[in-house]
Amino acid sequence: MKTDELVALLAADAQPVRPHAARRTLALAVLAGLPFSVALMLAGYGLRPGLASSLVHEPMALFKVLMPAAIAIAGFVATERLARPGVPVRRAWLGVVVPVLLVWILAAITWAGATPAEQPALLWGRTWRTCALNITAMALPVFAASVLALRRLAPTRPTLAGAAAGALAAGAGAAVYALHCPELAAPFLAVWYVLGMAIPVIAGAALGRWLLRW
Numbered sequence: 001m002k003t004d005e006l007v008a009l010l011a012a013d014a015q016p017v018r019p020h021a022a023r024r025t026l027a028l029a030v031l032a033g034l035p036f037s038v039a040l041m042l043a044g045y046g047l048r049p050g051l052a053s054s055l056v057h058e059p060m061a062l063f064k065v066l067m068p069a070a071i072a073i074a075g076f077v078a079t080e081r082l083a084r085p086g087v088p089v090r091r092a093w094l095g096v097v098v099p100v101l102l103v104w105i106l107a108a109i110t111w112a113g114a115t116p117a118e119q120p121a122l123l124w125g126r127t128w129r130t131c132a133l134n135i136t137a138m139a140l141p142v143f144a145a146s147v148l149a150l151r152r153l154a155p156t157r158p159t160l161a162g163a164a165a166g167a168l169a170a171g172a173g174a175a176v177y178a179l180h181c182p183e184l185a186a187p188f189l190a191v192w193y194v195l196g197m198a199i200p201v202i203a204g205a206a207l208g209r210w211l212l213r214w
Helices: 003-011 021-044 051-057 059-082 092-113 119-124 128-151 158-178 186-211
Strands: none
Touching: 021 059, 021 128, 021 158, 051 059, 059 092, 059 158, 059 186, 092 119, 092 158, 092 186, 119 186, 128 158, 128 186, 158 186
């Protein structure tokens, strides 16, 4: 069979792709995974006492939720673009980087304004030993669902797609964990939250190379 005939045969039953199919598939995956992250947080830790009041009256409590949520949204956009062949990521990565830079700037300002006696508590808090791993655990359901969705799509850059899925999951996991976490100091968030979100991104890049290959 000639090449032209083979191409014609393969294209004979081709159906048009529904508009926004990749976005819809990925959104459904996130909606499937996120409740498991919330359930994991509630079962293992519970909501922070006085959460509603702190979100209203303590700016850092709200920032602690919105910062990773912004990363999750940017990760979603990047993942959705990388799920389609030839679609540029454009500035989606900035949405991942800018919130991290912002928390680092806040941390530097807070650190500079603190006395040497106050600085250790700002950095270590009470939960530094478990924070990063807890965020990673909260990210796992969303990451698994996102990877399954990507395997149904057509990522041609599997390492980047895996990293983007890791950023999506990391932001979602950190936002969920923030509903429990009592820490509010910017230096703590700049180190331990960022580390907790970096782990899924790095793992996603490493696993994406193998899990998302065609």
